[in-house]
Amino acid sequence: MPADSIAVPGLPAEPVDRRRTVGDAAALLARAAAPDRRHLLHGMFWLLVAAGLEALGPLIGKTFIDSYLLPRNAQWPQMAGLLAGALVAGMAASWLRYLQLTRLAGVAMRSVQRIRESVYGHVLRLPMSFFDRAITGQLVSRVTNDTEAVKTLYVQVLFVMLDSVIVLSGAMVAMLWLDWHLMLIVATLVPAVALIVLLYQRLSAPAVTRSRELRSELNAQMAESIAGMAVLQASNAAERFSAKFAAVNEAHYQxxxxxxxxxxxLLRPVLDLLNVILLAVVIAVFGARDQGAALTTLEVGVLYAFINYIARVVEPLIQITMQFSQLQQAMVGAARVHALLKEAEAPKxxxxxxxxxxxISIDHLDFAYQPGQPVLHDLNLHIEPGSFHGIVGHTGSGKSTLLSLLLRFYPAPPGSIRVDGTPVDAIAEDHFRDRVGLVPQDPFLLAASARENIDMGRGLGDERIEAAAKAAHAHDFILALEQGYATSLGEGGARLSVGQKQLLAIARALAGDPRILFLDEATSHIDSETEQIVQRALTELRGRVTIVAIAHRLSTIxxxxRIVVLNHGRIAELGTHAELMAMPQGLYQRLYLLQQLEEEGAG
Structure with missing residues (x-):
């Protein structure tokens, strides 16, 4: 991966366009902060007032020295008034700083909250084709690390830099009013700092971008290793994976x-040196002026004020330059979040x-993932409501592709798939998902209770949940758990057997009261006893629910x-089990007999 690039999950890295990165980050910030624009303006106003009050300090000190201290003009009421004014101005500035910080920090927190929710919701609405090329660890990094970088961009970068610019501007205006000659000397510090920042950006930007990409890669490798820990240990691959992780970690370290x-x-050390040089130059110029003449009290007051203002000029410049490291990382993170948000969602x-x-009606269905590489060829099939259809075929025959098209995970050619006479792409998304259920090959279970795994946030009542569990023949084993439906199943349903997980997945699909139920090799990993339970559940559903089952174990269907036999993306055979077995040298007959021989051999 090039050192100077931005990676989108699952896509090759592309070279960084600095202007586009800044534009993407700015667009993301504007979008997130738009609802809090009024609070943002309030915070900036309080920041301006606080900076103005802080700028009064050296001016009050200059007046105190010039008018009262050095001339020994002890007018206590006026002196007390000046001191009280300085105290009040300082207290008011501190209070406004508090208001400004809490208001702007609140804007930042709410903006990050909105961005994180927006990114997560956007990921949930992305088409399945995106996840074919996405890497889980990198997506998690987008939702967590990169959105957190946006908060850094708000709180630790933009607000600090804005504050520093305002304080710097106030100090320069005050010095201009006091002595414009000395102000011009101090002003030379600004272009010097600009050159330092430019040089720093050129040297550090590739390293910052690269380190952020490598951090995502570390997250991805960690998530992948944990998910496949059983296979990793069984393959004695721990050392190899450790070495691979160490290589990426070393690149991140470098x-x-x-x-x-x-x-x-280029940051604090150089600026501290410039501060010392600038202070020495100002004192030397001040001392060289009016040689041979006695210093006036006015000049001493100006010197005092300038020494204070130089600190107020240098410190903001130091703060600005110190934030550029965070700025680089935050801009890259914001650009990566923006790139993910620009991914097209699945059409509604x-x-x-x-x-x-x-x-379900399938008419002249052709489909290819890549142009010129067709997977399905002119499929024609009619599935009656309430019927039970099985789809079988060898690996690569197109079974899973056909199921993905029926589930609208990928767009089918217009009009090639219809449900109840309506093109499948013309059915409302929410309604379609409510009326179509899926039981996957590898059931996905939440680290939650059995009730929550069946409900899946739909707000179903206990009666409906238990009815679905009974229909799936999962009610009895759920009741046998120590807390019944309230029992926590552990991560991925670790407390359940493979067969129990599959029955729970069937109960989840049935809880939505679907009119169509798809099973994606739902019995391929379960034992014969659990398979018989699944068969009984399917038999009880026949006539009420249309069932389409992709099956590796032919005994399930x-x-x-009717049984549909696919071969190289075409319907090779179609009929009942008896009809297909009667075909001499038929593909289904060969598959079935081969499985029978394998089972007998295993026995």
Whole structure:
């Protein structure tokens, strides 16, 4: 991966366009902060007032020295008034600083909250084709680390830099009013700092971008290793994976070292040196003026004020330059979040279509993931409402692709798939998902209770949840758990057997009261006893729910109304189990007999 690039999950890294990165980050910030624009303006106003009050301090000190201290003009009421004014101005500035900080920090927190929710919601609405190329760890990094970088951009970068610019401007205006000659000397510090910042950006930007990409890679490797820990240990691959992780970690370390060296040379040390040089020059110029003449009290007051203002000029410049390290990282993070948000969501269907009976028609269906590489060829099939259809075929025959098209995970050619006479892409999304259930090959379970795993946040009542569990023949084993439906199942349902997980997944699908139920090799990993339970559940659903089962174990769909045999993306055979077994040298007959021989051999 190039050192100077931005990676989107699952996509090749692309070279960084600095102007586009800044534009993307600015667009993201504007979008997130728009609802709090009034609070943002209030905070900036209080910041301006606080900076103005702080700028009064050296001016009050100059007046105190020039008018009262050096002339020994002890007018106590006036002196007390000046001191009281300085105290009140300082207290008011501190109070306004508090208001400004809490208001702007609140804006930042709410903005990050909105961005994080927006990114998570956007990811949930992305088409399945995106997840074919996405990496889980990198997506998690977008939702957590990169959105947190936006908060850094708000709180630790933009607000600090804005504050520093305002304080710097106030100090320069005050020095201009006091002595414009000395102010011009101090002003030379600004272009010097600008050159330092430019040099720092050129040296550190590639390292910052690279280190952030490598951090995502570390997250991805960690998530992948934890998810596949059983296979990793069984394959004795711990050392190899550890070495791979260490290589990425070393690259991340080297990138951070390059960034650290740029920070160490070009930020605080250089600016501290410039501060000392500037102070020496101002004192030398002040001392060289009017040689041979006695210093006036006015000049001493000006010197006092200038020494104070120089500190107020240098410190903001130091703060601005010190924030550039965070700025680089935050801008890259914000640009990566913006790039993810620009990913096109799955198209929403119009509201008119409805699933009523559950009939499915497939007419002249052709499909290819890549142009010129067709997966399905001219499929034609009619599935009656309430019927039970099985789909079988060898690996790569197109079974999973057909199921993905039926589930609208990928867009089918217009009009090639209809449900109850309506094109599948014209059925409202929410309605379609409510009326179509899926039981996957590897059931996904939340680290939550059995009730929550069946409900999936739909707010279903206990009666409906238990009815679905009974229909799936999962009610008895759930009741046998120590807390019944309230029992926590552990991460991924670790407390359940594979068969129990699958029954729970069937109960979840049935809890939505679907008209169509798809099973994606739902019995391939379960034992024969659990398979018989699943078969009984399917038998009880026949006539009420349209069932389409992709099956590796042919015994699961032996009693189906019709069995569709796919071969190289085409329907090779179609009929009942008896009809297909009667075909001499038929593909289904060979598959079935081969499985019978395998089971007998295993026995």
């Amino acid at each position: 990138s951070r070292q390059r960034e650290l060296r740029a920070n160490a040379w 269907a119009a509201e008119q279509g409805r699933v009523t009976e559950g009939g 032996r009693d189906a109304d």
